[in-house]
Amino acid sequence: MTTYLDHLPVELLYMIFQFMSNCDVIWTFFDVSPYLNAVLDNYNWRTLNFKSILKMRFDFICNHLNIQRVISLTLSDDLKTPGQVELFFNRFNLRDFINLRSLTLLSITNEVIYSILSDLPKLKYLTSLITECRSSQPLLLGQILTQLKSLESLSVSHGDIFDHNVALPLRNLKVLYAGTCNFLELRRLQMIAPSLVSLTISLQANHQLQLLSNSDIWSSLERLNLTLNRETTTTFTEIQRLLFRFYNLTHLTLNIRGSADNLADGHRWETCSTIIHLRKFNFIIEFTDSFMDDNRTANEILKSFSTPFWRDIKKWYVAITTHNVYTISCFDDQLFIVPTTSSPLSTSSDNHWFYSKTKRIKIDKNISSINLNRFYNLERFDVFDENKLLSIDNINQFIHLRHLITHQAISNTILDSI
Structure with a gap:
């Protein structure tokens, strides 16, 4: 053939x-x-x-x-x-x-x-x-x-x-x-x-x-x-x-x-x-x-x-x-908890190395809005509910995302958009 x-x-x-x-x-x-x-x-x-x-x-x-x-x-x-x-x-x-x-x-x-x-x-x-x-x-x-x-x-x-x-x-x-x-x-x-x-x-x-x-x-x-x-x-x-x-x-x-x-x-x-x-x-x-x-x-x-x-x-x-x-x-990849975790103090002129290597993020339930655009290698994401998920601008930008964890039920509509 x-x-x-x-x-x-x-x-x-x-x-x-x-x-x-x-x-x-x-x-x-x-x-x-x-x-x-x-x-x-x-x-x-x-x-x-x-x-x-x-x-x-x-x-x-x-x-x-x-x-x-x-x-x-x-x-x-x-x-x-x-x-x-x-x-x-x-x-x-x-x-x-x-x-x-x-x-x-x-x-x-x-x-x-x-x-x-x-x-x-x-x-x-x-x-x-x-x-x-x-x-x-x-x-x-x-x-x-x-x-x-x-x-x-x-x-x-x-x-x-x-x-x-x-x-x-x-x-x-x-x-x-x-x-x-x-x-x-x-x-x-x-x-x-x-x-x-x-x-x-x-x-x-x-x-x-x-x-x-x-x-x-x-x-x-x-x-x-x-x-x-x-x-x-x-x-x-x-x-x-x-x-x-x-x-x-x-x-x-x-x-x-x-x-x-x-x-x-x-x-x-x-x-x-x-x-x-x-x-x-x-x-x-x-x-x-x-x-x-x-x-x-x-x-x-x-x-x-x-x-x-x-x-x-x-x-x-x-x-x-x-x-x-x-x-x-x-x-080494660490769990970055927003907002209680901050990028480490370093002698580098910028923190690009930190954002590129951080692959796991957990969002505190009391956070109303969040910008994660700099974490472009994100693989694991932990959010309290779908409202926190909706507050993230363009989650599809995280092309390496493999694990999504929520602590409440999430609608099919949200899942279809990911």
């Missing part, structure tokens, strides 16, 4: 495909016409991500899958696709994906992954392995890791697998997301992965910083993403001592907790030699001593992060609340 799409040149179809996931491309265009089948046969659809996919589409794509072409594969056993990993490997043997370079397994358990572990060493081109454990137990990957000679990037949920199961150093491993590690796991990790250039890790206790600070093993690190347990506090001196070891750092992210007087001082941070040489610096500093509504303290902190070093040279802009200070690049 001939379709209008058969008259489009291959180059134009490829441009259309670039705006779709590979799974959607196969589902939409396969078996529509012989011409489109030929286009797909030569298309570079080597990356497949089955996360959140409908079962019908999953089955369709599996029935038409050329496994030797796949270089990146993502499977998930989360609530939207339970049992997907086991179902997939009931159809295929992992060892047959001979060109696979990246494997991502999300929300899995030991029971599920155990059946495919023996096939991992047979993937001679595998350079990236990402696992996300659904249970509180670590995945038993330790012994198999030493057989993955080409592995360059590894992501795990827990550091337990590094405690005693890995015998030989993983010298090709350059990028590691180590999950949460205790002291013994961290010490073991330093011996197992001596050649890291990028590390993302969450530490459980303050004394682990000393272990990092007293070793030159990871002096080649270029990227560090460090989180300290919420029960753990630290000081600027401890962080500075740690950073002194990592003189090759270009990207740093810190999620730490401590005294506002000690850590929320921009003048102090800009004296650290490692910070001076960074290209990118993100941080969230939680205060152990909230200063509540003390505007003087907040303004003093903002002033310390408003020097030419922060604003003009590095262009690292900072925002502050009563309980934390953070670079605006770390701003």
